[in-house]
Amino acid sequence: MSAPALTPVARPVAAAEVLSIRGLRKTYAERTVLEGVDLGVAAGELVALLGANGSGKSTVLKCVVGLAQADGGTVSIAGADERPGAAMVFQQIHLVRRRSVLDNVCAGALGRLSLRRSWSTSAFPRALREESMACLDRVGLADRAHDRAGRLSGGQQQRVAIARALCQRAPVLLADEPVSALDPEAAEQVMELLRRLADDGIAVAAVLHQPDLARRHADRLVGLQQGRIVFSGSPEEIAEDEVRALYTTGGAR
Numbered sequence: 001m002s003a004p005a006l007t008p009v010a011r012p013v014a015a016a017e018v019l020s021i022r023g024l025r026k027t028y029a030e031r032t033v034l035e036g037v038d039l040g041v042a043a044g045e046l047v048a049l050l051g052a053n054g055s056g057k058s059t060v061l062k063c064v065v066g067l068a069q070a071d072g073g074t075v076s077i078a079g080a081d082e083r084p085g086a087a088m089v090f091q092q093i094h095l096v097r098r099r100s101v102l103d104n105v106c107a108g109a110l111g112r113l114s115l116r117r118s119w120s121t122s123a124f125p126r127a128l129r130e131e132s133m134a135c136l137d138r139v140g141l142a143d144r145a146h147d148r149a150g151r152l153s154g155g156q157q158q159r160v161a162i163a164r165a166l167c168q169r170a171p172v173l174l175a176d177e178p179v180s181a182l183d184p185e186a187a188e189q190v191m192e193l194l195r196r197l198a199d200d201g202i203a204v205a206a207v208l209h210q211p212d213l214a215r216r217h218a219d220r221l222v223g224l225q226q227g228r229i230v231f232s233g234s235p236e237e238i239a240e241d242e243v244r245a246l247y248t249t250g251g252a253r
């Protein structure tokens with residue numbers, strides 16, 4: 001008897017994870033802040049991390065970039081052998097206000113430059129300035145390259161900070177409350193920008209305190225409560241009540 005013919009089944013191929021966090025644990029003094037966090041972010045994906053104050057969102061991002069030292073678990077970033085794995089932007093934007101927008105973006109490459117050509121010298125190499133202009137173009141601010149950074153609005157400064165992060169050429173972009181200090185219009189623009197960068201193939205994870213923005217722009221909502229992930233799914237899969245419960249049943253340990 002011949003075997004029945006196999007019918008090919010079209011399955012969506014899951015995009016490969018670029019950022020892989022497994023079993024992440026972090027303790028500050030006696031306090032356990034992260035209790036085995038598993039999180040993957042694929043190229044082209046925008047993940048929103050939601051959770052109440054103190055639930056551990058920032059600590060996850062800090063452990064990825066080395067601003068905090070994990071006590072257990074692993075963080076790996078594919079394709080980051082010869083370049084920084086993850087670049088990060090913050091709510092506090094930290095541009096050098098009296099330097100030009102372009103110089104601030106060039107500074108994203110400092111880790112790749114020799115000291116001789118670094119921030120303290122008057123001019124960055126031409127190739128880097130061109131690359132930085134391209135990064136500024138991606139965030140829609142090429143026309144402001146020669147303004148002092150301090151003259152830009154908060155939303156524009158956050159976009160410059162994102163351009164500076166792009167200049168690090170990292171495959172992963174982390175954003176810690178990138179829109180919390182911005183008005184609704186500027187916040188929308190920054191979220192649209194993060195969406196576009198994800199669509200261009202970057203793996204993006206953003207801590208947000210605005211569930212509505214997360215629903216509109218992110219591919220996946222991840223809820224953190226007391227150092228544990230309590231849900232992870234598309235905006236359609238996660239009910240509004242689940243999100244609301246993050247903030248009503250206690251976030252911090």
Ligand SMILES: Nc1ncnc2c1ncn2[C@@H]1O[C@H](COP(=O)(O)OP(=O)(O)OP(=O)(O)O)[C@@H](O)[C@H]1O
Nearest residue numbers: 028033051052053054055056057058059060252253
């Ligand atoms: N350097 C530190 N030393 C001691 N405890 C810390 C430190 N950093 C964070 N924590 C504690 O770890 C817990 C998680 O902090 P984390 O900043 O990750 O929370 P979060 O979810 O990002 O909160 P928020 O929304 O307020 O930014 C909090 O209880 C916080 O007090």
